Amino acid sequence: MARTPRRQSAVLQTVTIRDVAAKAGVSVATVSRVFNRKGPIREDTFERVMAIAEEMRYVPDAAARSLSTRSTSTIGVVLPELHGEFFSEVIRGIDVAARQGGYHLLVSGSHSNSEEMRAVLQAVRGRVDGLIVMSPDLEPSTLLADFPSTFPLVLLNSRVDGRPSITIDNSGGARAVVRHLASLGHQRIAFLRGPSQNADAEQRLRGYRAAVRAAGIDADRNLELTGNFTEESGYDAVKRMLATRPRPSAIFTANDAMAIGALGALVEAGCAVPGEIALVGFDDIPIARFLAPPLTTVKVPIADLGRRGFELLRDSTTDPSAPSLKLETTLVVRQSCGASRPARPRRTKSQ
Amino acid sequence: MARTPRRQSAVLQTVTIRDVAAKAGVSVATVSRVFNRKGPIREDTFERVMAIAEEMRYVPDAAARSLSTRSTSTIGVVLPELHGEFFSEVIRGIDVAARQGGYHLLVSGSHSNSEEMRAVLQAVRGRVDGLIVMSPDLEPSTLLADFPSTFPLVLLNSRVDGRPSITIDNSGGARAVVRHLASLGHQRIAFLRGPSQNADAEQRLRGYRAAVRAAGIDADRNLELTGNFTEESGYDAVKRMLATRPRPSAIFTANDAMAIGALGALVEAGCAVPGEIALVGFDDIPIARFLAPPLTTVKVPIADLGRRGFELLRDSTTDPSAPSLKLETTLVVRQSCGASRPARPRRTKSQ
């Protein structure tokens, strides 16, 4: 009862390891050994197999190899968003490190709610050897509940017990800003908060509060304005704030996007920056230095975040000691804070 | 001679379709049919298998499925770069469309030279069902040489005979700019070129030339300045140009990055924009509207590029008629061209 052998979907390569073996007059094991440079192979056998393989345009099938090996050589990257300077920079950081290490990247973004996020995590798992997850808004511990603790996984910008993670020194950055402004003589420094469920936003807030207390300057809770990381919310918050008295002499926004909005509101109100009110942001997105005046802000090492994330993932498979680490942030003084300094625009990305 | 059975690398799931079948008292075929909703299955069998699978936390193995099915459900995305607003927006466009269609994204970027590019294409192939490739600088036809013409593949922003592609109406956009400037009375419009091996750059140049000729205004070849899409090159070129006479009354740059550099040079020289010299860019990157003055430019539908790319790829597998298409660009008039108009900043990305 001859079965009709299944034939592949036309599109992919037709030449298998068996074809190569037959043509080279060796066994499949030998061909496999040649391709993986494993086990003892005679010089001339090696050459011959390679030549034939080349000639036949043989490329090992990734799926078959994965099935046998139990390892895809790809890692998954799950971000809340794919769009924007910030995330693309993270991905790039991971990409260069990963490719160097012989890994591919399976990315996925745009998961607003946790249902979607969970689904994506499930789908991606099984196709990857490890996962880099960034979930600033959603509580990650619940999302990761049904990942065995042995599954290689590193978190970016959030922490879960027992999982390695890479975070940013948000608090330190915020403290540096407040110290800097205080040293310039500011007594009333307003803080424009980010969304309260966002971990970064909360840490920046805590840094602000700690530094204000430490500097012994005005700690009025009315100085804390609410925003949600969007430019619009920055505009609105500052618009409202300008109607109140006494005004702060400086505004520190929890991210640069809100600083842009804030700047719009200030300019609209005819309020000189930094003359009447100084302005400082957080993130150092590329636009920051093109604002008028160029924005003083906190630089976060975004690409590093990605690179270190990959490295940590790679290492965590061999050494599960989970050495989470925190990356330094640095204050970038431009002109919006009042400590003026010239700045010639530098080269940026094309297109 | 009992072989020691191979056991998986500890990390991944241990429960296979056989385990589920055994526990549910059915055969593997039935479990498979339940999971793929294929073939006739009795209601109660379906429920029981599903329940057991859920309970055992069974997740089908992607590699095995791929091997059997000859289809990963992922598509590859190869870009020259991953960083920046432009590319991240392309990826996002692809991502949302792909996820909706049940596909995953394998991305790869940062290939400066064609050797690297070729290697990446090889590595990615076999792991994906199709490929979306963007290679504005490198000649794509040679890169794609050893891809059988049946391999599903679409090109972004470049064309190769017999391959479906999505391009942007660079020429039309450039013509619109020149027409607009001419209608404002400009007689001498300089053009700041992009790198000559870049296809987009060349098309924009051609559009500029055609429109200048059509408008019957000054077509002096000295009006064509050389640049390479970087901000720096824009700065340098305009700096040099300002030393010559007669000056143009408007500068049209082949992308926004160069416009930023150009603006820097103009401001530095005390040259009023648009008062003395009008300025127009191309791309409409997000920074564009935050420049002082806000930059008039050509908006290219970046996310569409990605989405349409995916759709074309999906369709091309069933219908290989390769309906390449060209996306419209639109002129966005802000203030740098002299046709003033107010603009309230709108909401942008957070963080």
Next chain:
DNA sequence: CTCCGCGCTGTAAACGGTTACATCCGAGCA
């Protein structure tokens, strides 16, 4: 009552590699 057809399910052969173990072969040695 027999036979047919159909709905549901089971069996086992692929899919294309990797790799444990067996085998072969020639050199070195007693």
Next chain:
DNA sequence: TGCTCGGATGTAACCGTTTACAGCGCGGAG
């Protein structure tokens, strides 16, 4: 010459699915 030993290679089980085909039970037609 017979034996050992190790390097090079072959054989075939196994990775976890999908799916062609076979089988079974049952209701209705003849």
